[in-house]
Amino acid sequence: MNIQYEEVGQRLRAYRLGKELSAEDVAERLGISRAAVYRLEKGEIVKIQILGALSTLLGVSLPSLLGVGVEYYNNAIAFFERMRQLEENAVQVLGNFSPVSSLLLSEDYMAHLRTMLVEAIPDGAPDRARQVDFVGKIIDLLEERRSTATRRGVPVVSIVGSQDLERFLRLGLIGRFDLPPDVQRERRAAARRELEMLYQTMLRQPIGVQVGIVDGQPPTQTFQVYDRQDTSAVTLSPYRLGDQPNVSSGIALVTSAPEAVSYFKDTLTQQWETAHKGSDGAQMLRNILDSTVEPG
Numbered sequence: 316m317n318i319q320y321e322e323v324g325q326r327l328r329a330y331r332l333g334k335e336l337s338a339e340d341v342a343e344r345l346g347i348s349r350a351a352v353y354r355l356e357k358g359e360i361v362k363i364q365i366l367g368a369l370s371t372l373l374g375v376s377l378p379s380l381l382g383v384g385v386e387y388y389n390n391a392i393a394f395f396e397r398m399r400q401l402e403e404n405a406v407q408v409l410g411n412f413s414p415v416s417s418l419l420l421s422e423d424y425m426a427h428l429r430t431m432l433v434e435a436i437p438d439g440a441p442d443r444a445r446q447v448d449f450v451g452k453i454i455d456l457l458e459e460r461r462s463t464a465t466r467r468g469v470p471v472v473s474i475v476g477s478q479d480l481e482r483f484l485r486l487g488l489i490g491r492f493d494l495p496p497d498v499q500r501e502r503r504a505a506a507r508r509e510l511e512m513l514y515q516t517m518l519r520q521p522i523g524v525q526v527g528i529v530d531g532q533p534p535t536q537t538f539q540v541y542d543r544q545d546t547s548a549v550t551l552s553p554y555r556l557g558d559q560p561n562v563s564s565g566i567a568l569v570t571s572a573p574e575a576v577s578y579f580k581d582t583l584t585q586q587w588e589t590a591h592k593g594s595d596g597a598q599m600l601r602n603i604l605d606s607t608v609e610p611g
Contacts, residue, residue: 325358325400326382327355328400329394329400331356333389334374345368355369366381387567388566389567392453394550394567395456401543402464406470408464409472410538411537414476414557415473415483415509416471419471419473419516419526421509424488425457428457428560429451435561453562484510484607487504488506489559513600517593518597526596527591528592528596536551540576546571548569549568549571550569553566553567
């Protein structure tokens with residue numbers, strides 16, 4: 316078995332962040348130095364005894380830490396950190412997103428996303444303060460992810476569904492349905508601004524950004540394929556960052572199994588062949604925007 320030690324370290328960091336443990340917390344519980352924890356996360360130290368202790372502390376299996384088979388993530392922070400790591404080394408990201416990859420949305424969208432996630436938390440939730448703090452950590456990580464991808468200029472190929480786009484416009488950027496009418500109108504206007512920006516992007520067709528719109532509804536799974544120099548990986552996510560976002564529940568998966576990568580790439584290729592792209596795709600999005608106009 317060919318173990319990529321640097322990736323073992325990256326998984327350790329993702330799972331640690333998901334448990335909301337600092338390097339100091341891990342060092343204290345394992346009886347090692349903080350510097351040793353950081354070296355572990357860089358893949359510089361890989362001892363089976365320490366990995367066994369870490370798997371117990373982090374609540375994950377040793378095979379998951381080693382990247383044997385499938386990595387499972389039941390925490391959005393851990394999963395988004397793992398996505399950030401994969402994107403950091405990717406030469407191309409391909410995905411089926413609902414409704415649009417967050418890498419293609421504006422910086423303003425992150426502020427709206429924070430608001431949506433917080434307002435989705437029940438007012439009477441006993442641990443509401445902790446959940447609000449969790450949202451803040453999610454947004455910080457997503458902004459770091461966007462910054463990394465933008466700095467590297469990672470090429471993105473995104474498949475979106477026409478029905479997802481229309482729902483995004485009709486619902487707006489909301490975390491729950493009982494918002495005042497004037498707030499709902501403002502949120503629909505914010506969603507429209509995001510898709511108007513996407514429309515301009517599709518018209519310009521900048522290098523490194525390809526968007527294809529498929530008629531109707533693409534597969535409901537949100538997944539991404541990360542092409543890298545050495546190996547590729549697939550992520551499947553239950554977490555939603557569009558309308559009615561969800562980062563509180565679900566199990567995400569990551570795998571580098573060749574057959575899984577091949578299957579998902581084949582699915583994307585089939586969708587891409589029939590998708591509306593370039594000026595044709597831009598016109599389709601224009602039609603969706605024009606047919607979903609806010610009542611006067």
